[in-house]
Amino acid sequence: MSANGTQAIDRAAELLSLVVLADEPPDFGHLVSDTGLPKSTASRLLQALERHRLVRRDGEGAYGAGPLFAAYASRHDPIDDFIALAQPTLERISAATGETVNLAVARGQDVTQVAQVDSTYLLGTTNWLDVDVPAHCSALGKVLYAAGLIPVPNRTLEARTPHTITDPRKFRRHLDTVRAKGFAQALGELEIGLDAVAAPVIGRSGDVVAAVGLSGPSGRIKNKLPQLGSLIKEHAQALSSVLGHQPRKEGAA
Amino acid sequence: MSANGTQAIDRAAELLSLVVLADEPPDFGHLVSDTGLPKSTASRLLQALERHRLVRRDGEGAYGAGPLFAAYASRHDPIDDFIALAQPTLERISAATGETVNLAVARGQDVTQVAQVDSTYLLGTTNWLDVDVPAHCSALGKVLYAAGLIPVPNRTLEARTPHTITDPRKFRRHLDTVRAKGFAQALGELEIGLDAVAAPVIGRSGDVVAAVGLSGPSGRIKNKLPQLGSLIKEHAQALSSVLGHQPRKEGAA
DNA sequence: GCACAATGAACCATAATATGGAATCTTTGT
């Protein structure tokens, strides 16, 4: 039962979501079976959506997102959409941990933090969005290095703390570990007493497009690293699914 | 009067289009006045659209495109959307002239043709999508040079025909003319007997993002250059409007 | 601080729309 007086719109919107989010363009039969609507009802609703440029139909009858979506996409900076899509994930990580949560992308050879949810603790971290962080000292940076989105330097790296990895060969081996584990950690490497974990976000194409991570004081982070590592990986994978990434199925030929 | 049995969807879709295509995020009052709907009807429809993630509302009550649009945008190559949006314009130019119509963008230092509508004449031109054309000999290339999207060479240019401009300083002055007139022409510069005109397509940001042009044999093109120049400019400006470009208003402060 | 206007959501009697089974049409396969 729909909210009062919007059943037709609810049904049309359900059809529209199926079309827009489909991995393969669905045909009429799939839309009928997926929604359980009678054929005449589905036909009428789809024709209305097509008339309003919300869906389009190709020559073989398969449905896709219509020109209104293309118009939207052509008018907006994709990073804004990505940030908007990622925001619920950042908030879930924050809700689960209470720590500062960040999203970062590679821009040129730098790590740019594009979104943040602040810590719920009084002892948290700064607003990183305005801070120029050396990538080799941060978990987010290590993820983007490991993915090859920024070139790994061959020179001796800056020692921000005694814990910072400065030898480039050691740093490369460290990135191998990041790849193997599926997440990065930075323990007092940027600042004594500040720890972080981060994991890669994978786009529809299968490539890493961003890193999502959390940070806080060592006293809260250090003893929970395996759990926090798993948590950040899971949330990063969930966000990757929202972006359309289909993880390789086990047992595939 | 709507098509049979889709009035509610028609109304909801009208609201949605207004929101998605608005230059500034509209508030509830604007949507009511723009559509003529009673407040209670508009409120119910907008709540349904919000519930289905087609619109979102910011803290101050202004409406914007919802997460479904962001999800779409994050999953699609923007050039595909741009080509889809441009296709009706190319078809209108083709209908008006019968000549081969192309859309081109700058990729690196090259001109890439991304869409074409073939000539309706038997004597037309080739499928340019697969042809690597020297940019200085083509109307499309001159538009992209003039816009600064590809760097203007300082060396002597390749002479493809006796009409090709090869002196770089003369070529730069020629590009000044292109900017002044608002469209480019290439008369037998790529191939004897082959003429073309092209105009810039401007994105929402105000920058040139593409060139749209037409080409054909000199016998059909040469005598109509002023008309074809005006036509291609008008259609390029219409496409720019679809992309959200707002031309500077005359008499503005 | 108060009166009033503006904004936007909720209510509900009822007008009118959206429904969906059946019929029909078109295309494809045998």
Next chain:
DNA sequence: ACAAAGATTCCATATTATGGTTCATTGTGC
């Protein structure tokens, strides 16, 4: 030539969407 499948159209009617009215909240002017 005929059957099957897919999709659209028709139309009696069940049910929904409508919109005038009311209400709650917020903003503004005095």
